[in-house]
Amino acid sequence: MLIIKDLYKFYGKFSALSGLNMHVNKGDLYGFVGPNGAGKTTTMRICVGLLAADGGEIFIDGEEVLHNTDRMKEKIGYVPDFFGAYDNMTAIEYLQYYAATYGFQGEDTLKMCEGLLDLVKLSDKRDTDVNGLSRGMKQRLCMARGLVHNPDLLFLDEPASGLDPRARYELKLILRNLTDMGKTIVISSHILAELAEMCNSVGIVDRGRMVLSGDIEELLHSARFMNPLMISVEGADQQRAVMVIRQIPAVKQVRVQGRQIVVQLDGGQEIEQYILRTLINNNIMVSSFRRDEGSLEELFMKMTGKSLTAEEEPADPKNRKAAKGRKVG
Numbered sequence: 411m412l413i414i415k416d417l418y419k420f421y422g423k424f425s426a427l428s429g430l431n432m433h434v435n436k437g438d439l440y441g442f443v444g445p446n447g448a449g450k451t452t453t454m455r456i457c458v459g460l461l462a463a464d465g466g467e468i469f470i471d472g473e474e475v476l477h478n479t480d481r482m483k484e485k486i487g488y489v490p491d492f493f494g495a496y497d498n499m500t501a502i503e504y505l506q507y508y509a510a511t512y513g514f515q516g517e518d519t520l521k522m523c524e525g526l527l528d529l530v531k532l533s534d535k536r537d538t539d540v541n542g543l544s545r546g547m548k549q550r551l552c553m554a555r556g557l558v559h560n561p562d563l564l565f566l567d568e569p570a571s572g573l574d575p576r577a578r579y580e581l582k583l584i585l586r587n588l589t590d591m592g593k594t595i596v597i598s599s600h601i602l603a604e605l606a607e608m609c610n611s612v613g614i615v616d617r618g619r620m621v622l623s624g625d626i627e628e629l630l631h632s633a634r635f636m637n638p639l640m641i642s643v644e645g646a647d648q649q650r651a652v653m654v655i656r657q658i659p660a661v662k663q664v665r666v667q668g669r670q671i672v673v674q675l676d677g678g679q680e681i682e683q684y685i686l687r688t689l690i691n692n693n694i695m696v697s698s699f700r701r702d703e704g705s706l707e708e709l710f711m712k713m714t715g716k717s718l719t720a721e722e723e724p725a726d727p728k729n730r731k732a733a734k735g736r737k738v739g
């Protein structure tokens with residue numbers, strides 16, 4: 411559905427995007443994750459034609475659109491991370507106003523806008539002044555605004571930031587409704603855990619590059635196989651077990667940690683089964699045999715050598731301000 415190839419963006423000499431690649435499938439709820447300043451907003455703004463790129467290609471449904479901003483705007487709805495102030499406008503007027511910018515007017519458009527308010531659970535705020543809405547409500551109104559032209563793809567920039575748990579839960583339900591309706595959604599956050607539980611796909615960006623991406627289940631599966639195998643055997647068998655395991659070629663390291671034998675190895679399920687079989691064939695009484703579940707955070711750390719949850723001290727004033735106003739976790 412959306413393919414980004416080798417996207418570049420410079421702000422002066424500073425390289426905000428350095429050959430970013432991204433692949434979003436139709437129907438995905440795609441989590442776009444990265445620390446402050448990684449390039450998430452820049453990527454989104456380029457994709458919706460608000461910012462010019464310095465190189466690369468963007469394909470939507472196979473069509474190259476990078477230099478066709480009209481096409482990008484038509485295909486993608488965008489919900490920015492900050493909500494501007496709009497005086498003297500009710501929720502319904504706000505949506506009608508945005509619909510009019512796409513040339514939609516009249517009775518059908520009013521009905522469509524009411525339908526969108528219903529979708530984002532704001533029907534009871536139809537005639538409330540926009541500035542009188544709570545942050546979570548404004549966020550949802552912004553989502554409705556991103557949908558006025560019925561795009562197939564919706565980009566949401568940090569929609570969960572600053573929301574309380576209940577508002578996050580409501581957001582999640584709305585996102586699920588939207589994917590059920592056939593929309594493809596890209597949602598950004600600098601908190602991996604926030605997205606891992608609601609998205610099916612994830613892309614982790616760092617310093618303007620995609621460092622890890624794919625189906626969340628598959629990534630977790632591969633992360634699991636990076637962890638050591640933890641084996642415990644009946645007391646008297648431990649030394650013998652260690653010797654037997656050491657002989658297996660895929661085994662990189664074996665150490666004893668209390669009652670556990672910790673085995674670092676190259677390989678997945680087949681090797682695991684082979685080790686278990688070998689122990690049993692050697693008449694060793696295995697009492698437990700497991701690997702710890704992997705986490706995306708671990709995988710990110712292995713690939714970049716740093717943590718995703720620790721907030722970095724941003725290098726420039728723009729980011730310092732943004733980072734201050736935001737909470738992590």
Ligand SMILES: Nc1ncnc2c1ncn2[C@@H]1O[C@H](COP(=O)(O)OP(=O)(O)OP(=O)(O)O)[C@@H](O)[C@H]1O
Pocket residue numbers: 421424426444445446447448449450451452453600726728729732733
């Ligand atoms: N208008 C601008 N002028 C100069 N530098 C900019 C501008 N906009 C963004 N940058 C820089 O480009 C980099 C990427 O910024 P961007 O806003 O895309 O990051 P982000 O991943 O959205 O971060 P955050 O999580 O803080 O929203 C940052 O280092 C930022 O300081």
Ligand SMILES: [Mg+2]
Pocket residue numbers: 450451452491567
């Ligand atoms: Mg941003």
